[in-house]
Amino acid sequence: MQDIDIADLKRITELVYQKYNYDFRNYAMSSFKRRMLRIMELKKLTVDTLLKKLTDTPNFIYEFLDELTVNVTEMFRDPSFWRVMREEIIPSILLNHKNFKIWHAGCSSGEEVLSMAIMLKEMGIHQDVTLFATDLDINILERARAATYHVKNMELNEKNYIRFQGNATLKDYYKEENGYAVFNKDLLMNVTFRKHDLVLGEVFNKFDLVLCRNVMIYFNQSLQNEVLKKFHESLFKYGYLCIGSKESLIWCDYASRFIVVNNEEKIYKKIKD
Amino acid sequence: MSAIKLNNSYKAVVIGGSAGSFQGVIKILSQLPKGFPLPIIMALHRLKHVRHGFVEALSIKSVVQVTEPYDKEAIKKGGVYLAPANYHMSIELGNYFALSTEEMVNNSRPAIDITLGTCAYVYKEKLIGILLSGANRDGALGMKNIHDKGGLTIVQDPAECMIETMPKAALAVTEIDHVMKVDQIVDFFKELDKQYR
Ligand SMILES: C[S@@+](CC[C@H](N)C(=O)[O-])C[C@H]1O[C@@H](n2cnc3c(N)ncnc32)[C@H](O)[C@@H]1O
Numbered sequence: 001m002q003d004i005d006i007a008d009l010k011r012i013t014e015l016v017y018q019k020y021n022y023d024f025r026n027y028a029m030s031s032f033k034r035r036m037l038r039i040m041e042l043k044k045l046t047v048d049t050l051l052k053k054l055t056d057t058p059n060f061i062y063e064f065l066d067e068l069t070v071n072v073t074e075m076f077r078d079p080s081f082w083r084v085m086r087e088e089i090i091p092s093i094l095l096n097h098k099n100f101k102i103w104h105a106g107c108s109s110g111e112e113v114l115s116m117a118i119m120l121k122e123m124g125i126h127q128d129v130t131l132f133a134t135d136l137d138i139n140i141l142e143r144a145r146a147a148t149y150h151v152k153n154m155e156l157n158e159k160n161y162i163r164f165q166g167n168a169t170l171k172d173y174y175k176e177e178n179g180y181a182v183f184n185k186d187l188l189m190n191v192t193f194r195k196h197d198l199v200l201g202e203v204f205n206k207f208d209l210v211l212c213r214n215v216m217i218y219f220n221q222s223l224q225n226e227v228l229k230k231f232h233e234s235l236f237k238y239g240y241l242c243i244g245s246k247e248s249l250i251w252c253d254y255a256s257r258f259i260v261v262n263n264e265e266k267i268y269k270k271i272k273d
Numbered sequence: 274m275s276a277i278k279l280n281n282s283y284k285a286v287v288i289g290g291s292a293g294s295f296q297g298v299i300k301i302l303s304q305l306p307k308g309f310p311l312p313i314i315m316a317l318h319r320l321k322h323v324r325h326g327f328v329e330a331l332s333i334k335s336v337v338q339v340t341e342p343y344d345k346e347a348i349k350k351g352g353v354y355l356a357p358a359n360y361h362m363s364i365e366l367g368n369y370f371a372l373s374t375e376e377m378v379n380n381s382r383p384a385i386d387i388t389l390g391t392c393a394y395v396y397k398e399k400l401i402g403i404l405l406s407g408a409n410r411d412g413a414l415g416m417k418n419i420h421d422k423g424g425l426t427i428v429q430d431p432a433e434c435m436i437e438t439m440p441k442a443a444l445a446v447t448e449i450d451h452v453m454k455v456d457q458i459v460d461f462f463k464e465l466d467k468q469y470r
Contacts, residue, residue, distance in 0.1 A: 028345075030363035030391050031373040072374045078324070159322070214374050217344045224345070245324065246357050246372050248343040 004036055008047045012036060015054055020061050022136070023199045024068070026223035031070070039067045066139040070218065074156055075111040075170070077213070078245050079163035081265040086119055086164075089240055089267060093208050096238075099128045100208040103234065105198060106215030107133035110144025111157070116211075117187040122167050126190070132205065134196035141193050147183035154181050199223065203233045210235060213266075214244040221251065228252045232270060241268045277451065277461070281468040283425075284399040285348070285364075286311050287392040289385035289415065291318035291407030293435025297455040298405065302335035302353065304459045306466035309337070311401075312348050314364065316356040316388035318381055318407065324358050331355065342370040356383035363391040379411035389415025398423030401465075403458065405429045407439030417447035427451045427458065 009032065013024045024032060040050055043063075053060050076082050093100050104113045113133040120126040135141050149157070154170070161170045174181040196204065198215070210231055216224045231241055232254050241258065243266045249255050258268040290298055294317060305313075319327050331339045341357040347369045348354070356362035360372040361383050378384035385404070389412060392400055402419035404412045406429055420426050426449045431437035433454045443449060453461065 028363075028365065028371045028373075030365055030371050030394075031361075031375060034375065034387075070373060070375050072376060080324075156322075217372050217374070221345050244344075246341070246344055246360055248346070251345075 004033060004040070004047060009033060009036060011047070011051060012054070015051060016061070016064075019054070021200065022061075022065065022197065026199070026220050027218055028220050031218055032068075035068045035070070039064065042067065062139060065137050069108075069135075069137045069140065071108045071137065071140050073108040073111045073214075074153075074160060075115045076157065076160035076164045076166075077112065077115075078265070079160050079165075081242070081245065081267075082115065082119060082164045084262055084265050084267065085116075086123065088262070089209070090120075090123065090125075093240070094125070097208065099130070101130045101132070101205065102209045102211070103205070103207045104131065104133040105196070105210060105212040105231075107135050107141075107144055107193070108137075109140050109149070110147055110193075111149070112211060112213065113144070113191055114147060114183060114187060117191065118166065118170075118173055119164075121187065126187075129190060131191040132207075133191055133193050136195065136197050138195050141195060145188075145193050147185065147188060148180050149183075151176060151179050151181055198227050198230065203230055205234065206236050207234055207239060208236055209240045209242070211242045213242060214247075217244060217247060224249070225252045225254075228254045232257055235270045237270055237273060239270050241270065242266060243268070277464070279465055279468050282399055283311060283401055283465070284396050285314060285392060286401045286403065287314045287316075287389055287419075288403045288405065289316050289389055289407075289412040289439075290405035291381075291385070291409060291411065291436075291439055293406035293408075294429075297429060297458075298331065299334050300455050301458055301462065302331060302337070302339070304462070305336040305353075306463055307336060308351065309462065309466050310350055310469045311465075312350060313337075313353045314348070314362075314388065314392060315339075315354060316362060316383045316385045316412075318383070318385070318411070319358055321359045321382060327358070328355050342372075344370065344372040346370050356388060358383075361387045363387055364395045365391070366395055368395070379409055381409070381411050385412035386415040390418045393418035393422045393424060396422075396424065400424035401427065403427045403429075404440055404443050405455075406434035406436050408436040409438060410442040412439055413442035413446045416443040416449070420447045420449075425450050427453055427461070429458070430454045 158170050174183045257272040261267045261269045337353045339353045363371045365371050428440035430452050431440050
């Protein structure tokens with residue numbers, strides 16, 4: 001396998017920033033480097049031919065973004081997190097609002113937002129909740145809209161759902177067609193999928209609950225710090241922010257504007273504007 | 274032991290292991306000299322969807338509490354770290370951890386190659402890499418990275434391994450400085466510790 005040095009990584013991120021207005025300059029170095037090596041291997045490119053392709057072939061950027069981003073996800077990932085959602089967080093939001101809004105930032109292929117929709121449906125409040133699901137990668141958003149997954153992924157999803165202790169079986173929510181699990185589109189009726197970049201994008205709405213799990217691990221600390229400010233602005237006072245189980249925000253400037261509601265599941269609550 | 278030339282220039286130890294490595298890891302951690310000065314960074318294959326139990330099981334006998342680092346957590350001298358379930362664990366320039374959920378590598382997440390490879394990149398010749406028993410080839414390339422950067426490489430003696438595939442794969446792709454039984458690795462840590470006193 002070829003190697004790539006920091007100077008070359010900088011040439012790539014600068015070009016992508018200048019020409020396409022995507023800013024990967026503050027992504028975590030180790031995983032970003034592996035993504036670049038992976039793209040180069042998959043597309044049979046060297047650093048120079050990659051730079052040339054990015055310069056000469058504007059459409060290549062979408063393929064580039066799709067390969068660069070890590071889209072690995074699961075339904076009901078961390079079942080214990082979802083149980084806390086169902087038993088504590090959503091009920092506490094419902095104490096004050098019948099209708100509320102949720103944002104899935106970095107929704108990838110949609111498994112997380114679909115899990116949320118199923119949970120809300122089982123709680124009988126599906127129709128009262130507005131969901132936004134955003135990602136930088138437009139190809140993955142298409143897959144999320146389709147809500148169609150290879151059956152080989154369903155074994156894990158089913159396992160997670162069982163550990164979540166849902167009140168049906170996951171099979172009740174999809175039909176199998178040619179080796180794919182096609183989810184019932186009604187589940188997504190209140191979901192708006194849209195392209196949004198957490199790094200350069202503006203705050204676009206206010207939410208009661210934001211999920212951004214396993215997205216900021218791809219950012220370095222200074223970028224995590226900036227993005228947390230955006231989440232702070234996107235939350236109503238006393239709104240909740242959920243991050244991945246192995247993420248931490250304690251070193252961010254805005255950490256003191258949140259309290260930890262559940263440290264194990266990494267659920268925070270905004271307490272100060 | 275006397276054949277091994279040791280010094281106090283090392284900055285970290287990284288350990289990879291899979292099937293059959295648990296007992297060895299326990300033995301090493303339970304006999305670690307008190308106040309051992311280097312961080313010990315471990316990538317061990319484990320059940321992907323069981324978040325709890327493993328680090329606790331390792332900690333019971335370990336001299337030092339084992340922790341699963343958070344993303345971007347700083348690496349401390351003398352800390353003993355374990356890659357968390359279902360995440361790859363990298364080391365970044367600047368001496369901190371970075372976690373990721375990328376595709377599995379060698380059918381594994383955490384992948385030993387990723388942890389070993391990034392350690393090699395950051396610590397270069399100041400790294401000691403140890404690969405224990407295991408049933409697949411994960412870790413072999415990582416050991417090669419360590420050797421290529423000038424680090425010290427050790428594998429568990431295949432004759433002693435419950436499953437020898439992993440150390441054998443490493444022996445096949447790169448130069449391994451020492452083949453040791455777990456007891457010898459335990460002594461190695463004691464000798465290494467003396468270099469820093
Ligand atoms: C590993 S997935 C997380 C999926 C899900 N939240 C989970 O925890 O399983 C990370 C997603 O973040 C998206 N992403 C990366 N950088 C982003 C950015 N700057 N803005 C928005 N989304 C981004 C990627 O495209 C990818 O789909």
